[in-house]
Amino acid sequence: MKKKNIDLVIFDCDGVLVGGESLSTELMADxxxxxxxxxxxxxxxxxxxxxxxxxxxxxxxxxSGSKVPDDWAIMMERKIAEMMRTKAVTVDGAENMLQDIIALDLPIRVGSNSSICEMDAKFSKTGLDQIFQKDRIHSARDLNIPKPNPDIYLYAAQEEGVLPEACIVLEDSDAGVEAAVRAGMTCVLLRDAEKPDPKFGDVIRIDHLSQFAGVVQSIASNL
Structure with a gap:
């Protein structure tokens, strides 16, 4: 594993920090x-x-061959946010992992395809709003440039004032991996060992959040 300076850790939201994404997809299935x-x-x-x-x-x-309203995405965003205000839970080990990263004295940000409205609901319910400041939470949906475009991760690096190559991203989806790799960032993939590799780019795989801080330490030459 090649050593490099790590000046910023960026987290996806759903499936990495906040669980219950299946609740959202069930709502969409309905x-x-x-x-x-x-x-x-x-x-x-x-x-x-x-x-x-x-x-x-x-x-x-x-x-379906049916007409879907033009404002369907906005309507679903509101439904998901309303549901997450009562049902959002953290991914197993998220709080301890975040404390381990903070103990490394590394800045943290969030870059997600979820809207700010959704993340407000999720972070408020789970208590993650006590860890992440609002101006360090970034929405690709609100930028209107969703993953797999790299823009949300490049934006987070720009806001921090660091180079993309000095960032490490924790992701769980193929679209997120593609966004991170296209941004020129190191990407760590949280995924069960029996599930397939992503279709795009090289990643470092972990299957539990407890492994993440150790991976960051093994890569970061400035720690």
Whole structure:
């Protein structure tokens, strides 16, 4: 593993810090079935996880042959945020992992495809709003340039005033991995060992958050 300076740690949100993404995809599956696409919850979880709501709405329209309202993505964003205010939970080990990273004296930011509205709800319910300041939480949806575009990660680095190559990203989705790699950042993938590698780029794989701080230490030449 090649050593390099690490000046910023950037986290995806869903599946990395906040769990319950399957609740969101189940909500979308209900919507898809309402429009006539007979998709199961398991299928929806595989197809919709980490996706952009606008594109998911377009896919539902394509598969169902039904007209989906132009404001479907905004409507779903509100429904998801409302649900997460009561149902959001942290990913196992997230709080301890964050404290381990903070103990390394490294700055932290969030870069997610979720909207700020959604993340406010999720972070408030889980208490992560006590760890991340609002101006360090960034939404690719609100930028209107979602992953797999690298812009959200480049924006986080720019806001921190560091070079992309000095950033390490923790991701769980293929789209997020592609965004991080295209941004020129080191990417660590949180994924169960039996699940396949992402389709884009080289990553360092872990299967539990307790491993992440050790990976950062093994890479960072400035720690």
């Amino acid at each position: 919507e898809a079935r309402k429009y006539g696409w007979n998709i199961t919850n398991n299928q929806a979880d595989k197809i919709f996880s980490g996706g952009e709501l606008k594109k998911i709405g377009e896919l539902i329209a394509e598969k």
